[in-house]
Amino acid sequence: MVTGERAYLQLCKDILANGSGRNDRTNTGTYSIFGYQMRFNLKEGFPLLTTKRVPFKLVASELLWFIKGDTNIRYLLENNNNIWNEWAFEKWIKSKDYTGPEMNNFGIRSQQDEAFNKQYQEQMTIFKEKILTDNIFAEKYGHLGDVYGKQWRNWKTSQNNSIDQLKNVIEQIKHNPNSRRHIVSAWNPEDIPNMALPPCHTMFQFYVADNTLSCQLYQRSGDVFLGVPFNIASYALLTHLIAHECGLEVGDFVHTLGDAHIYKNHIEQVQTQLERDIRSLPTLKINKEKQSIFDFELSDFEIVDYNPHPTIKAPIAV
Structure with a gap:
């Protein structure tokens, strides 16, 4: 079985060779396959891809x-993380409060029209500054709805109670490690209409054996070039943090994908990445003085010996 970064690159090759051309929500178009699984042995190193640079601080701040x-998104912006900006920005430009130039289909147009891109960057700068400095504006336009963190930590029941899934699963791992119910779900059908983007990584499960903790993620939809490398690193980091709190070693991260796709405007970037050689994986260092996953900050993590190939930029589909 092909594992690690080779499994990711093989996924890219399989989509390019066998993917079905499909229309999509963003009108960008994709090549897609359905049903794919990759496995990463976390003992062999931290799975940040080396065939292109994956910005660990963005991965870590999003996970926190x-x-x-x-x-x-205010917390993300405070940590110089812009990966969710477009979804919040879209809410603002479609509102009655927005009085700037027309911004429809900004994700694609900003890549194709230099004059429009200048306007878009100006409006995005205004938007970000207002999120950071205006509490009322941030409350109105900074929220993305009941997305991942809400479901992980504050799932609402039909009796209007709250379930902290993440806290509960950690307690289960500590006190009933052999359980087959170490599951956290982000897919809450009732809340989907209230989300800026329905969760792509929909549920994950932990497994304890031989004093090691493994994690399997089911991802309904995977943007293979831009999103999936982040997802791999994010759930690897989550596994490390929970293993640390529970006194376990790390095992495998198993990544199961439903619709695994490459956007048609990412083909050239993927081909560039496939031409590159794989390098040694880095090591993750965690501040051992902190025990609870809920106490960690960005400064508590360090990636050592990461020497990837350069970043490959590509447009995001919104």
């Missing part, structure tokens, strides 16, 4: 945002 149960 989920863990905090936060759904407002």
Whole structure:
């Protein structure tokens, strides 16, 4: 079985060779396959891809945002993380409060029209500054709805009670490690209409054996070039943090994908990545003085000996 970064690159090759051309929500178009699984042995190193640079601080700050149960992009912006901006920005430009130039279909147009891109960047700068400095504006336009953190930490029941799934699963791992119910779900059908983007990584399960903790993620939809490398690193980091709190070693991260797709405007970037050689994986260092997953901050993590190939930029489909 092909594992690790080779499994990811094989996924890219399989989509390019066998993927079905499909229309999609963003009108960008994809090549897609359905049903794919990759496995990463976390003992062999931290799975940040080396065939292109994956920005670990963005991965880590987003994960901490989920863990905090936060759904407002202000925390992300405070940590110079812009990966969710477009979804919040779209809410603002479609509102009656927006009085700037027309921004429809900004994701694609900003890549094709230099004059429009300048306007878009100006409006995005205004938007970000208002999120960071205006509490009322941030409350109105910074929230993304009941996305991941809300479901992980504050799932609402039909009796209007709250379930902290993440806290509960950690307690289960500590006290009933052999359980087959170590599951956290982000897919809450009732809340889907209230989300800026329905969860792509929909549920994950932990497994304890031989004093090691493994994690399997089911991802309904995977943007293979831009999103999946983040997802791999994020759930690897989550597994490390929970293993640390529970006094376990790390085992495998198993990544199961439903619709695994490459956007048609990412083909050239993927081909560039496939031409590159794989390098040694880095090591993750965690501040051992902290025990609870809920106490960690960005400064508590360090990636050592990461020497990837350069970043490959590509447009995001919104």
